[in-house]
Amino acid sequence: MIRNAFSRALVAGRAGFLQVAPQSASVAGCRHMSKVAESDEQLTARYVQYFESKDIDHWWLSKHINDLAGTDAVPEPDIIKACLHACRRLNDIAMAVRFMEIVHFKCGNRVKEIYPYVLQEVGPTLNELGIPTPEELGMDKPQLALEDVYDM
């Protein structure tokens, strides 16, 4: 079945390839063909719901964090709190610290205005769960150097 599909796709060319793709790419129920305008509150509520689900696993946590990073915006404090609680349920502090780094990165060049506000909103959750911020760990500056593959 795989071989036939492969040769069929090659024969049909690029158009056939594109036709096949959406049918098997139905992940997370998002529609690729129609434009659905979602408000910020809806997006926030959706992601809070994702992170608050009781049986979240590493796969979905990674996927939702990567999608959230893909929206290329600073997540609302509610989403951040829900994500940190999800990391706690999964016993993964590395993901929590990485997520705080992501939030810092998404602030862009207005990090001095936005990040203190984020820390102010999310600070109680960080203290409650015992998650150090990247600054406290010294990770806001580079610590280790990685040799470039082109220099090896």
Place this chain on the structure above:
Amino acid sequence: MEMHIVSMATVTGTLLRRCSRLSAAAAPLSTSARALGGGGLPTVVERHGNRMVIGYGFNGEPNYIDRVDYPIPAVRFKEDNAQIKVLREKERGDWKKLTKEEVQELYRATFCRSFAEMQAPTGEWKLVLGGTMLACSIAVWIYLFMKVFVYEKLPDTITNPEKVEAQVQRMIDLRMNPVQGIASEWDYEKGQWKN
């Protein structure tokens, strides 16, 4: 430039996955024979070893890559050794009991570079600027070599001032370029250069 380990059949694997009618939940992360249940590509080495798969990653292959736009890669960076296992047990308890060094250990076990390290300046601009200036200086040296050893002397119609004067006089007599050029600089009534 990033440290990543890519499965051998990345492109073909993605092509095959799109063609086969597997649902998203059943789509495995690699195209090895073992993962696809007997069919699929033969003898693809599972290169991520014992490292725990934590997600889809950026292309569905179990690789590690530091990217600011896909911050959580598909696999952890390091395999679990005895030391890390101890820390993971401790991680199940209260996080306030973890020291900063232990948190860093756990972070480095999952991630290779922090965001600060990913975005740190490489200093490559110095290499590029230096290389460009070196190339320009070689070009200048080549020109000087040509001037000294290759080109002949300038002809005396240029070097001899009497001949140059005669040529300019001819240009004035012929009214060459009278609007903006040389004849426009000559005052024909007074018979001298305008100032």
